[in-house]
Each structure stands twice: as C-alpha cells, then as structure tokens.
Amino acid sequence: MTHQTTNTNYTSQPNPINNFHLDTKEDEIDLFELWQTIWNQKILIAGITVLVSLGAALYAISLPKTYETNAVIMPPSPSQIEAISLASLKDFDIEQPQISTVYENYLEQLNQTESLLSVLQNPAVKDYFQQKELSDTKRFEVLSESLNVSLPTESKEKLVFKTLETSLKFEAHDPQITLDVINTLLQTTANLTQASIKQNLLTAVQERINTTQLQLNLENERVNREIIAEISRLQDQDNLSLASINQQIDLLRDKSKQERQYRIERLKIDFDIAKTLKIEVPVNPQDYNRQASSITKVDFSNKDPSRYWLGTKILALEIKSLENRLNEDAFIDELAELLKKKEALKLNVTIENLKARKDNFPFSDSLRNLKTKLDRLDQIFKQVTLAEFTAYRLVKPAYLPEEPIKPKKSLIVAVAFILGGMLGLLTALIRGAILKRRAENNIQKQPTL
Structure with missing residues (x-):
C-alpha cells in the first residue's frame, strides 16, 4: 500500500518540460489546418462576399448621379x-x-x-x-x-x-x-x-x-466783375470827357459872347465917328471926298478897330445884327468839332458791346481753357x-458633362467585394474555431477505454 501510494504521488506531480512543449504546440498556427478551415467555409465566404457586393451595387445604383x-x-x-x-x-x-x-x-x-x-x-x-x-x-x-x-x-x-x-x-x-x-x-x-x-x-x-x-463759374463771375468795372471805368472816363467838352464849349461861348460885346462897343464908337464925319456909305479912309461907288471891295475881315469909313448905314446894320444875335455857335470855329465829340460820347460802342455781351469765352483764355x-x-x-x-x-470654357463623377459604382462594388471577402474570411475563421472547439469538447467528454 505504501509503495502504491508513493508511486501514485510520484506520477501525479506536473512535469514542467512536458507542459512547455504542450503550450508551445498549442501556440503554433497550423497553416494547413487554417487553409482547410477556409476551404471548408468557401461557400460561406463566397456567399458573404456576394451578398455584400450585391448590397453595395444596389446602394450605388440608388445614389443620385452627380x-x-x-x-x-x-x-x-x-x-x-x-x-x-x-x-x-x-x-x-x-x-x-x-x-x-x-x-x-x-x-x-x-x-x-x-x-x-x-x-x-x-x-x-x-x-x-x-x-x-x-x-x-x-x-x-x-x-x-x-x-x-x-x-x-x-x-x-x-x-x-x-x-x-x-x-x-x-x-x-x-x-x-x-x-x-x-x-x-x-x-x-x-x-x-x-x-x-x-x-x-x-x-x-x-x-x-x-x-x-x-x-468755370467762379472765373466767369470774375470776368463779369471785370466787365462791370470796365464799363464803370469807361462811363467815368466818358463823363470826364463830356465835362471837359462842356467846359470848353462854355468857355468858347463865353469868349465869343465877350468878343461880340467888345465888337459892338467898337462898332458904336466907329458909328459915332462916322456920324460925326457924316460918312453914310463906305469911303476910302485916305480920301474922304471919294464916294463908296468907287469901292468895289470891302474887307470885313480886317479887325482894325477904326472902321468908321464903312459908314453909318453899314455900321448901324452890323451893330443891330450883333445885338440881335441869339446864338454864337455858328460863329465859333472850334465848336463844331467839340459838338461832334460830345455827340459821340452819347453812344459808347465799347460800353454797349460790353453790356450786350452774353458769352465771355471768346474774350477770356482762362475761360476757354476751363471750357x-x-x-x-x-x-x-x-x-x-x-x-x-x-x-x-x-x-x-465650361462644358456640358456627359458622365457623372458620382457615384463611382465600380469603385464602390470593388471596395465592397474586398470588404465582403474580408468579412467572409473573418466569419469563416470564427466559425471554424467554434466548430473546432466543439469537436474537442466532444472528444474530451467521451469515456476512456
């Protein structure tokens, strides 16, 4: 009994070396067994691959074209x-x-x-x-x-x-x-x-x-101001000229009036002399006995104050004519020219043209440049x-597309085929492992002969 017990105890002790070989064997992958498992599950792998590819194809077909x-x-x-x-x-x-x-x-x-x-x-x-x-x-x-x-x-x-x-x-x-x-x-x-x-x-x-x-507006206003100033200047100039002409006319008239008065006084003196000398008709001053009939020409332009020889008749007529004279203008030689100048000042063409000007551009370089x-x-x-x-x-240029860029059906089906195959392989391996484990469990459960 003792011997048997001792022998039993000896056999029941674990052997580390044997366990190591066992574990190593279990960890090894048997490629042949793996391939056999895949081959045995080929229908499952093919079915899953076809099913996934078919689903992907249906999905690709259902997608709208882009x-x-x-x-x-x-x-x-x-x-x-x-x-x-x-x-x-x-x-x-x-x-x-x-x-x-x-x-x-x-x-x-x-x-x-x-x-x-x-x-x-x-x-x-x-x-x-x-x-x-x-x-x-x-x-x-x-x-x-x-x-x-x-x-x-x-x-x-x-x-x-x-x-x-x-x-x-x-x-x-x-x-x-x-x-x-x-x-x-x-x-x-x-x-x-x-x-x-x-x-x-x-x-x-x-x-x-x-x-x-x-x-342009400012420049035009400036030109208009210059025109107004020029018109005013010309009017002032004309007024000064007119005042000067009027003054000259007045002086000439006063002078002529004075000369006429002086002449009347001289003629009256000559009249008294002729009357005293009893000279009624013009005679030769050198010959009192000669008659006026012998004088064919009388010089009225002679300003000799002694004109008694003209006779009382002529002197009386001349005195009367001078006294009855109302206007001296006809007897002032310079007056006609002054009156013309005065008349010309009534209408200044330059002033009238400036007043009538409606467009300043032809007369202003600055306005023309601005215009x-x-x-x-x-x-x-x-x-x-x-x-x-x-x-x-x-x-x-853009073109009318003939083929859609999306969905890419062939790519979707190809990817689905690969993924389906991988899923089939994974499923097959898992199923093979499960079947193998079940088989091992069944073997262990069988009684030993």
Whole structure:
C-alpha cells in the first residue's frame, strides 16, 4: 500500500518540460489546418462576399448621379480692357484701370454674396432648386457648398512666370445646371465688376467735372466783375470827357459872347465917328471926298478897330445884327468839332458791346481753357458710360458633362467585394474555431477505454 501510494504521488506531480512543449504546440498556427478551415467555409465566404457586393451595387445604383463641370480663367488681355483704360484719365489725376486691378476686382466680386444670389435668379437654376423645395437660405448654402473656386495663390519662390489661373468647379445632379451655374456666375460677376469699375471711374470723373464747373463759374463771375468795372471805368472816363467838352464849349461861348460885346462897343464908337464925319456909305479912309461907288471891295475881315469909313448905314446894320444875335455857335470855329465829340460820347460802342455781351469765352483764355477741360471730362464721362470690357480671359470654357463623377459604382462594388471577402474570411475563421472547439469538447467528454 505504501509503495502504491508513493508511486501514485510520484506520477501525479506536473512535469514542467512536458507542459512547455504542450503550450508551445498549442501556440503554433497550423497553416494547413487554417487553409482547410477556409476551404471548408468557401461557400460561406463566397456567399458573404456576394451578398455584400450585391448590397453595395444596389446602394450605388440608388445614389443620385452627380455631375461636375469646371472653367479656368486668367487676367484679361490689354485689348479686352482697352475701352475702359483711357489714357486721358491720367491728365486729370484719375487712376487708369490696369489689368491687375480689373482682375483683382473680378476675383473679389466672384466670392461676393451678390454674385451667388444673382446666379439663383437664373430661371433654370431657380427651377432646379424649386423642385427640391428648399428655402432661400438653404438654396444659398447648397450653391455655396457645391461651388469650388480656386483662386491664385501667392508663391514665395521667385518664379519667372506667375500663375494667375482661377478654377471654378460646380457639382449638381443635373448636368445642364452645372453648365448654367458656371456660365451665369462668370457673366454675372463680369457684369458686377463692370458696374463697380465704371461706377468708381464715373464718380471720380464727376468729381472733376463738378470741380471744373465750379472753377468755370467762379472765373466767369470774375470776368463779369471785370466787365462791370470796365464799363464803370469807361462811363467815368466818358463823363470826364463830356465835362471837359462842356467846359470848353462854355468857355468858347463865353469868349465869343465877350468878343461880340467888345465888337459892338467898337462898332458904336466907329458909328459915332462916322456920324460925326457924316460918312453914310463906305469911303476910302485916305480920301474922304471919294464916294463908296468907287469901292468895289470891302474887307470885313480886317479887325482894325477904326472902321468908321464903312459908314453909318453899314455900321448901324452890323451893330443891330450883333445885338440881335441869339446864338454864337455858328460863329465859333472850334465848336463844331467839340459838338461832334460830345455827340459821340452819347453812344459808347465799347460800353454797349460790353453790356450786350452774353458769352465771355471768346474774350477770356482762362475761360476757354476751363471750357475745353470741361468738354474733355464730359467726353470721358460718356466714353466710360458706354465702355464695354471683359474683366477676365476664358482659358478653359465650361462644358456640358456627359458622365457623372458620382457615384463611382465600380469603385464602390470593388471596395465592397474586398470588404465582403474580408468579412467572409473573418466569419469563416470564427466559425471554424467554434466548430473546432466543439469537436474537442466532444472528444474530451467521451469515456476512456
């Protein structure tokens, strides 16, 4: 008994070396067994793969088709902005639109909300979104998300040629809508850019027009003041001349009157002498006995105060004539010329012309220069208003897509096939492991013979 017990105890002790070999054997992967398991589960693997691929195919078929089109633009050429890039703008300190500024303005407008809202007003685009029964806000969000604008990026490297291409892409379930959106966006943005650039130029030109018009009005008022001052000066000059002429006329008349009075007094003295000498008719002063019949010529211009020899009859008539004279003007030689000058002063042609002047431009260089400047600005304003130009150059136009970019059915099915195969393999391995464990448990449960 003791021997048997001891023997039993000895056999019941674990052997570490044997356990190590057992664990190592259990940890080893039997590739043949693995392949056999996969092969035995081939129908399951194939079924799962086919089922997943079929589901993916049905899913791909159920997805709506998505189409995409794109366009590429670059800065405009010089000829495209020639109508708005007027060289005459420099003469008035107005910045001349350049290719870079026009293109930058276009790119700014391209991302503006106003441009996208204008696209939504396109009848075809509007109908497309109305069919989806989307709100205005949602339409704008969908349009913004579906549109991809790739703007030129600044490169830190010094390149000989700088890429200024801008790419526009749009995705939609309707191929025609993709084309309509791109073309409408390009044209709408071009219109907004035209309006913006033209408005800026027209504002600047209008400011110059207003300033020039103000200068013109001020200069015209200054010229009018000079005209008024000139008229006043000429009138004062005429008044002075008239006063001088009147003074000369008065002096001549007074002088003539005095001379007439003096002459009357002298003639009266001569009359008394002739009366005393009893000379009634003209006689020769050297011969009192000679009769007036022998005198064929009497010199009335002789101013010799002794004229008694003319006789009392002639002297009496002359005295009477001088006393009855009411106006001396006919006997003043210088008076006729003075009266002409006085009459001429009544109508000063220069003054009348100045008063009748309605246009000062022919008589003022400064006014003519300002008027010429104003006319040029008006011409520029008209040119800018009527200018038609393109703010971009279309390198690659948008096209009507024929094939959808989404869904990629072949890719979906291929990925589903691979994933289905992997899922089938995993399922097969798990099922094989479960079956193997069950088989081992059954073997252990069988009684030992």
